[in-house]
Amino acid sequence: MKPASRSFKENAVKALHDDGLQQALGKVRYGFVANRAKARANLPEFETLRDQARAIKEHTLAHLDVYLEEYEKKVVESGGHVHWAPSAADARDIILRLCQDAGAHTVTKGKSMVGEEIGINDHLEAAGIKAVETDLGEYLIQIRHEPPSHIIAPAIHLTKAQVEADFRDRHKDLPQDRILEEPAQLVAEARAVLREQFLAADVGITGANLLIAETGTSVIVTNEGNGDLTQCLPRMHIVIASIEKAVPTLEDACTILRVLARSATGQEFATYNTFSTGPKRPEDPDGPEEYHVVLLDNGRTEMLGGEFHDMLRCIRCGACMNHCPVYGAVGGHAYGWVYPGPMGSVLTPSLIGIDEAGHLPNASTFCGRCESVCPMRIPLPKMMRHWREREFEKGNMPAGFRLGLKLWAFAARRPRLYQTLMGLGMPVMAKLASKKRRFAWLPLAGGWTRHRDLPAPQGKTFQTLWREQNGRQ
Amino acid sequence: MSNSSQRSAVLDAIRLSLGVKEGEKSRETPARKRLERHPHNIVPERARRGAKASISLFNETLEGQGATVNRVKTLAAVPELVAAYLRSNNLPAEFRTGDDNLLAKIPWGKTPSLTRQQGRGQGSDAVTMSRAIAAAAETGTLFLTSGPDNPTTLNFLPDTHIALIRAGDILGSYEDAWNRLRDSYGERSLPRAVNLISGPSRTADIEQVIVMGAHGPRRFFVIIVG
Numbered sequence: 129m130k131p132a133s134r135s136f137k138e139n140a141v142k143a144l145h146d147d148g149l150q151q152a153l154g155k156v157r158y159g160f161v162a163n164r165a166k167a168r169a170n171l172p173e174f175e176t177l178r179d180q181a182r183a184i185k186e187h188t189l190a191h192l193d194v195y196l197e198e199y200e201k202k203v204v205e206s207g208g209h210v211h212w213a214p215s216a217a218d219a220r221d222i223i224l225r226l227c228q229d230a231g232a233h234t235v236t237k238g239k240s241m242v243g244e245e246i247g248i249n250d251h252l253e254a255a256g257i258k259a260v261e262t263d264l265g266e267y268l269i270q271i272r273h274e275p276p277s278h279i280i281a282p283a284i285h286l287t288k289a290q291v292e293a294d295f296r297d298r299h300k301d302l303p304q305d306r307i308l309e310e311p312a313q314l315v316a317e318a319r320a321v322l323r324e325q326f327l328a329a330d331v332g333i334t335g336a337n338l339l340i341a342e343t344g345t346s347v348i349v350t351n352e353g354n355g356d357l358t359q360c361l362p363r364m365h366i367v368i369a370s371i372e373k374a375v376p377t378l379e380d381a382c383t384i385l386r387v388l389a390r391s392a393t394g395q396e397f398a399t400y401n402t403f404s405t406g407p408k409r410p411e412d413p414d415g416p417e418e419y420h421v422v423l424l425d426n427g428r429t430e431m432l433g434g435e436f437h438d439m440l441r442c443i444r445c446g447a448c449m450n451h452c453p454v455y456g457a458v459g460g461h462a463y464g465w466v467y468p469g470p471m472g473s474v475l476t477p478s479l480i481g482i483d484e485a486g487h488l489p490n491a492s493t494f495c496g497r498c499e500s501v502c503p504m505r506i507p508l509p510k511m512m513r514h515w516r517e518r519e520f521e522k523g524n525m526p527a528g529f530r531l532g533l534k535l536w537a538f539a540a541r542r543p544r545l546y547q548t549l550m551g552l553g554m555p556v557m558a559k560l561a562s563k564k565r566r567f568a569w570l571p572l573a574g575g576w577t578r579h580r581d582l583p584a585p586q587g588k589t590f591q592t593l594w595r596e597q598n599g600r601q
Numbered sequence: 602m603s604n605s606s607q608r609s610a611v612l613d614a615i616r617l618s619l620g621v622k623e624g625e626k627s628r629e630t631p632a633r634k635r636l637e638r639h640p641h642n643i644v645p646e647r648a649r650r651g652a653k654a655s656i657s658l659f660n661e662t663l664e665g666q667g668a669t670v671n672r673v674k675t676l677a678a679v680p681e682l683v684a685a686y687l688r689s690n691n692l693p694a695e696f697r698t699g700d701d702n703l704l705a706k707i708p709w710g711k712t713p714s715l716t717r718q719q720g721r722g723q724g725s726d727a728v729t730m731s732r733a734i735a736a737a738a739e740t741g742t743l744f745l746t747s748g749p750d751n752p753t754t755l756n757f758l759p760d761t762h763i764a765l766i767r768a769g770d771i772l773g774s775y776e777d778a779w780n781r782l783r784d785s786y787g788e789r790s791l792p793r794a795v796n797l798i799s800g801p802s803r804t805a806d807i808e809q810v811i812v813m814g815a816h817g818p819r820r821f822f823v824i825i826v827g
C-alpha cells in the first residue's frame with residue numbers, strides 16, 4: 129500500500145469532520161478501555177506478568193539468531209519449510225512463487241498485519257491469483273479497498289449501515305429484498321459467502337502471533353475461527369511472520385498470551401489459540417500437505433540494539449491506540465499506512481522511512497497513557513521524542529510541532545466529540561485549564577469556547593502522569 | 602538471492618546489530634538451556650488451585666464465554682445427554698466423531714435415535730464431537746490435538762461442536778496442560794495442530810456487537826465426565 133502518512137495533518141482534519149467516522153469511533157472508545165481495565169483487575173498477577181513478558185522478549189531479542197536457528201531446525205524436523213525474506217519484496221516473491229508452484233487460483237487469508245505491511249494481496253492479484261480475506265473485519269475493508277484502521281479491529285471505522293450497503297453491492301446474487309439490519313444478519317451472510325471460499329481455496333496464508341523455538345510452532349490468536357479454516361482446509365499453509373515474533377518455549381508463550389488478549393479486547397483469553405507445527409502427518413485425515421514459514425526482516429534487524437529496539441517487543445495488542453486521545457479523535461486511517469496509533473507513530477518511520485512518516489511522531493499529546501497500558505512496557509513517548517530529535521537535527525522539524533495538541537484542541541470545537549475525548553481523561557486540557565478548572569480559550573477552539581467555558585477533565589492519575597512527562601521533557 | 606544467501610543476510614544482520622563476535626559460542630548457552638529446561642514463569646494463583654476448585658473455575662469461566670457445560674458421572678450417561686441437548690436446540694440427532702478411543706467406548710447403541718458418523722469434518726456437518734486431551738481451568742480452555750482420533754476440521758466446520766473431557770484431565774494452568782502433552786508426544790515435539798478452545802466462535806467486527814458463530818461453531822457444548 130502506498131503510504132499517505134505525509135498528509136497526516138490533512139487526513140486528521142478530514143477525519144474530525146467525518147461524521148460517520150466520529151460516530152463509529154465514539155462507539156468503540158469505551159469498550160476496549162473498560163474491558164481491559166476489568167480483565168486487569170481480575171488478575172492480581174497482571175503487572176508481574178507484564179514484567180516477565182517484557183523480560184522474555186528482551187532475552188529472546190538478545191539471542192534472536194540462536195532462537196531463530198533453533199526454530200528453523202524444529203520446523204524442518206516436523207516436515208515444514210522456512211524461507212528468509214530480508215525485505216518486503218523478497219517476502220512477496222517467495223509467497224507468489226509458492227502459490228504458483230501449488231497451482232493456486234484462490235488463496236484464503238487469515239488476518240495478518242505483516243501481510244498488510246508487505247501488501248501481499250495486491251501482489252497476488254496482479255499475478256492473477258484471487259486473495260480472499262476471511263477475518264470479518266479484514267473482509268469488510270478488502271471489499272472497500274481500504275487499509276485497516278486498527279491493528280486488531282480493522283473495520284472499527286465502519287458503521288453497520290455502511291456494511292449493509294457494501295454487502296448489497298458486493299453479493300449481487302443474493303435476494304435483493306433480504307433483511308440486513310442487525311450485525312447478526314450481516315455476520316451470517318459473510319459466514320455463508322466465505323464458507324464457499326474456504327472450501328475452494330488452494331492455499332491458506334496466515335500470520336503468526338508467536339513462533340516457538342522449542343517446538344517449531346507458529347501460533348495464531350483469533351476469535352472467529354477463520355484462521356483455522358484458512359490453514360486446515362487447503363493443500364498448502366503459508367505462515368508470514370516477522371522475525372521478532374520468536375519466543376523460546378511453550379511456557380514463555382503462555383506468559384505472553386496471558387497478557388495479550390487481556391490488553392487487546394479485554395478477554396481473559398481469545399476463543400482460539402492455535403499452535404501449528406508442520407504439515408499433516410502421515411496418519412492425519414486433515415491438514416495441509418505443505419507447511420511454509422516466511423520470516424520477514426524488513427527493517428527489524430536495523431532496529432535491534434538501537435534507539436528503537438524496544439519497539440521489537442510489541443505484540444500488536446492495540447492497547448496503545450485504544451487509549452490514545454489522538455487515535456481516538458482521528459481514527460486509524462489518518463496515520464496513512466498499516467500501523468496506526470502510538471505504536472504506528474514509532475514503527476512506521478522505521479519501516480517506511482522518516483521522510484514518508486515524519487509527521488507521525490508528532491501525533492501525540494504526550495499524556496503517556498500508551499506506555500502505561502502497553503503490556504510489553506514499551507516507552508512509546510520516549511521513542512516518539514527520539515524521532516523528533518532526529519528530525520530536529522536534520523532541520524526537518526515540521527511546523528506543527530505540537531500537532532497532537534492542536535488536533536486535540538480542534539476536537540474541542542465539537543461538543544459531542546469533546547465529551548468523548550474528555551472521557552479519556554485528557555491531561556493536556558487539564559494542564560491548560562490548570563487553576564480555574566475551566567477553559568475560557570483553547571488553541572484552535574475559538575468557535576466553541578467563544579460561547580461557553582469548557583469543563584476541564586479531572587483525574588489525578590493522568591494529571592500526575594502529565595507532570596511526570598513534562599518533567600522528563 | 603537464494604534462500605541460503607537470504608538466510609545468512611538476515612542472521613548476519615542480527616549478529617551485527619547485537620555486536621556478536623565470530624565464534625562466540627558461549628552466548629548460546631543460556632538460550633539452549635532455556636529450551637532444554639523450559640522453566641516456568643509466574644503462574645497465576647487461580648491456575649494453582651486443587652482439582653475440585655479447578656473444575657468449578659473451568660465450568661464457570663467457560664460458561665461466561667458463551668459455552669454450555671454439563672457434567673455426568675459415567676460415559677454411559679453421555680448418549681442421553683447428547684440426545685437431549687440436540688433435541689432442546691432443534692438439531693438433528695446426527696453427529697460426526699473421529700476414531701477416539703474414549704468416544705468409541707461410549708455405549709451409543711443404547712440411544713438408537715442418535716446416529717454417529719466417523720471421519721474428518723465436512724462443510725455440511727451440523728454437529729460434531731471431539732475429545733479434549735486436557736484443559737486449563739484458568740481461562741476455561743480446552744486443548745484439542747489433531748490426528749485421526751480427533752481431526753481438526755471437526756472443531757471448526759460444524760455449527761455445533763461438542764467437546765468431551767474427563768474430569769481428571771481438567772488441570773489448573775496452560776503449563777500443566779503442555780506438560781500433559783509432553784508426556785504423550787515427547788519433549789520438543791507436538792502434533793500438527795493443538796487447538797486451545799475457550800468458547801464458541803465469535804466476532805465483534807461490526808460496531809463492537811458480539812455475534813456468535815462468525816466462521817466456526819455457533820454453539821460449543823462441553824461434557825465433563827467423572
Ligand code: SF4
Nearest residue numbers: 442443445446448502
Ligand atoms: S506498542 Fe504495546 S500497547 Fe501498542 S500494540 Fe504494541 S504491545 Fe500493544
